[in-house]
Amino acid sequence: MTDLPLLDIDGDPASTRVVVAMSGGVDSSVVAGLYARAGYDVVGVTLQLYDHGEAAHRRGACCAGQDIYDASEVARTLGIPHYVLDYESRFQEEVIDRFAASYAAGITPIPCVDCNRTVKFRDLLATAGDLGAGILATGHYVASRALPDGRRALFRAAEEARDQSYFLYATTAEQLSRLRFPLGELKKADVRALANRFGLPVADKPDSQDICFVPGGDYAEVVKRLRPEAAEPGDIVHLDGRLLGRHRGVMHYTIGQRKGLGIATPEPLYVIAIDAARRELRVGPREALAVHAISIADVNWLGDMPFAEALARETEVHAKVRSTRPPVPGRLGRAADGTPAVHLAAGEEGVAPGQACVLYDGPDAGARLLGGGTILKAERVAKNVAEVA
Numbered sequence: 001m002t003d004l005p006l007l008d009i010d011g012d013p014a015s016t017r018v019v020v021a022m023s024g025g026v027d028s029s030v031v032a033g034l035y036a037r038a039g040y041d042v043v044g045v046t047l048q049l050y051d052h053g054e055a056a057h058r059r060g061a062c063c064a065g066q067d068i069y070d071a072s073e074v075a076r077t078l079g080i081p082h083y084v085l086d087y088e089s090r091f092q093e094e095v096i097d098r099f100a101a102s103y104a105a106g107i108t109p110i111p112c113v114d115c116n117r118t119v120k121f122r123d124l125l126a127t128a129g130d131l132g133a134g135i136l137a138t139g140h141y142v143a144s145r146a147l148p149d150g151r152r153a154l155f156r157a158a159e160e161a162r163d164q165s166y167f168l169y170a171t172t173a174e175q176l177s178r179l180r181f182p183l184g185e186l187k188k189a190d191v192r193a194l195a196n197r198f199g200l201p202v203a204d205k206p207d208s209q210d211i212c213f214v215p216g217g218d219y220a221e222v223v224k225r226l227r228p229e230a231a232e233p234g235d236i237v238h239l240d241g242r243l244l245g246r247h248r249g250v251m252h253y254t255i256g257q258r259k260g261l262g263i264a265t266p267e268p269l270y271v272i273a274i275d276a277a278r279r280e281l282r283v284g285p286r287e288a289l290a291v292h293a294i295s296i297a298d299v300n301w302l303g304d305m306p307f308a309e310a311l312a313r314e315t316e317v318h319a320k321v322r323s324t325r326p327p328v329p330g331r332l333g334r335a336a337d338g339t340p341a342v343h344l345a346a347g348e349e350g351v352a353p354g355q356a357c358v359l360y361d362g363p364d365a366g367a368r369l370l371g372g373g374t375i376l377k378a379e380r381v382a383k384n385v386a387e388v389a
Contacts, residue, residue: 005034005182008146009135013039018135018180019128021120022046022074022082024067026195026202027139027183029074033198034182035137036078043131044082046071047119049091049213073201085127087119094118096213100226103219103251106276107354110167110323111211117170125178136179140164143184143366144176152176153302154369156360159187163365166323169358169372170300223251234279236263239272239288247281250274256289256350290347291380294321295339296357296373303370310370311340317359317370319344321351327363340373351378 009016020032022044036042046068068084075082095115102109120138128136141157142165151173157163171179183191195203210217224231230251236244245263247253252260257271261283270289273282301307303315310332318327319342328348335341342357351357358372 005185007035007038007040007182008144008180009040014041016135017041017043017131017133018137019043019045019124019131019133021124021136021138022071023139024070024074024202024205025139025208026200026205027141027191029071029139029200029202030191030194030198031137031139031182032074032080033078033194033200036080037198042078042080043133044071044075044078044080045124045127045131046082046084047087047091047124048084049087049119070202070205077200078198085124087123090123091115091119096222097226099219100223100230102354103223104227104230104276106250106274108254108352109354110356111213112167113170113356115212116168121171121175121179125175128178134178138179138181139183140168140181141183142168142181142369144179144181147304152179155184156365156367156369157184158365160365162188165360165369166320166356166358166372169356169369170298171302172300173302176302220249220251224249227251230276232279234281236261236281236283238269239282239284244269244283250276250279250281253281255352286349288380289349289351291344291349291351291378292347293335293341293343293379294319294348294351294357295335295337295341295376295378297339297376299340299371299373301371307371315370317342317361318363318367319348320356320358320360321348321375322355325350327358327360327367329363332359335379339376351375353377 018035018040020042022028022032032042032044072082095111098114099109099111125136141162143155143157144152145155147153154165156165214222231249233246233248236247238244253271253274255271258268269283270286271281272284272288303310311334314331314333317330317332319330320327329345330342333341333343353375355375356372357375359370360367361370
């Protein structure tokens with residue numbers, strides 16, 4: 001790679017302050033390097049979201065000691081100031097407490113969406129302003145581009161496997177005007193190459209694969225500590241009414257799950273619905289998972305036309321219901337009760353309340369993000385399992 005990506009900021013770089021959110025990983029470190037090498041007045045900030053004592057080691061930490069040290073070393077290498085901000089209490093309230101409460105309610109949460117919506121963009125943008133910066137830049141793999149009318153829009157990343165737009169659907173138009181994501185047009189190999197080119201000490205640092213505060217994937221310990229009722233056992237019931245066994249607590253299950261049910265049946269069964277109030281797990285055959293309509297709430301809309309008009313026109317969209325799923329064709333409209341809903345062209349499996357339904361104007365890399373919302377409920381395709389999950 002010979003050319004650097006477009007940094008997309010008007011004005012003289014030397015007189016333009018940019019705050020870069022530095023996690024200690026290679027992506028955000030390269031973003032800091034890009035702006036620093038281009039001559040901008042760069043300030044690096046790292047969020048301390050936990051104390052680093054014994055409790056933090058037991059439950060894991062985002063931007064824990066090593067990550068903070070790595071971010072500091074990158075800032076030293078680049079010759080930019082670096083600050084560590086104590087966001088522990090707000091992260092606990094806005095992300096971890098919500099995460100545990102969702103599992104206790106039988107809902108599958110997306111903590112990264114809550115973190116981006118609150119701690120990272122709402123709070124960190126305010127901090128960037130306090131530091132005298134008009135722009136906050138991050139290492140997310142998503143593209144942000146200016147529209148002809150001066151607004152900005154989000155687009156899926158060039159490298160589809162790295163695209164993080166699903167987790168950023170709740171970013172508002174006002175926030176987008178002050179956010180920059182320079183890695184959206186790059187591939188990961190390009191980013192690693194830039195890290196080596198800049199001489200960054202994290203150039204070969206592995207990517208994190210876990211929820212930041214749940215290293216190793218053992219989220220149950222976090223949920224059990226905060227919401228012990230989520231670990232209470234209950235019945236596993238077939239959709240036809242048969243009692244099949246007992247489960248270990250609703251926090252261990254999500255819609256579409258097959259493994260780990262602990263029941264022996266001649267046919268494979270999947271989690272179809274979770275009734276947390278009754279501590280009941282409802283299971284059924286795979287065909288019972290397919291849904292044709294998804295009701296959504298807390299919608300954030302970034303499309304050109306007003307959201308009410310998009311609903312009235314039954315706008316064609318491509319909907320992504322899990323971060324690992326490709327967008328599928330559908331149309332935006334309303335459910336029978338008037339709730340905003342996405343009607344899918346074909347049945348989609350594994351649609352879980354609490355996850356996001358994110359809408360695009362196409363299925364491929366580079367498609368524009370139109371908006372999205374939290375999944376409330378899904379209408380099943382099969383008539384014999386027409387209950388709403």
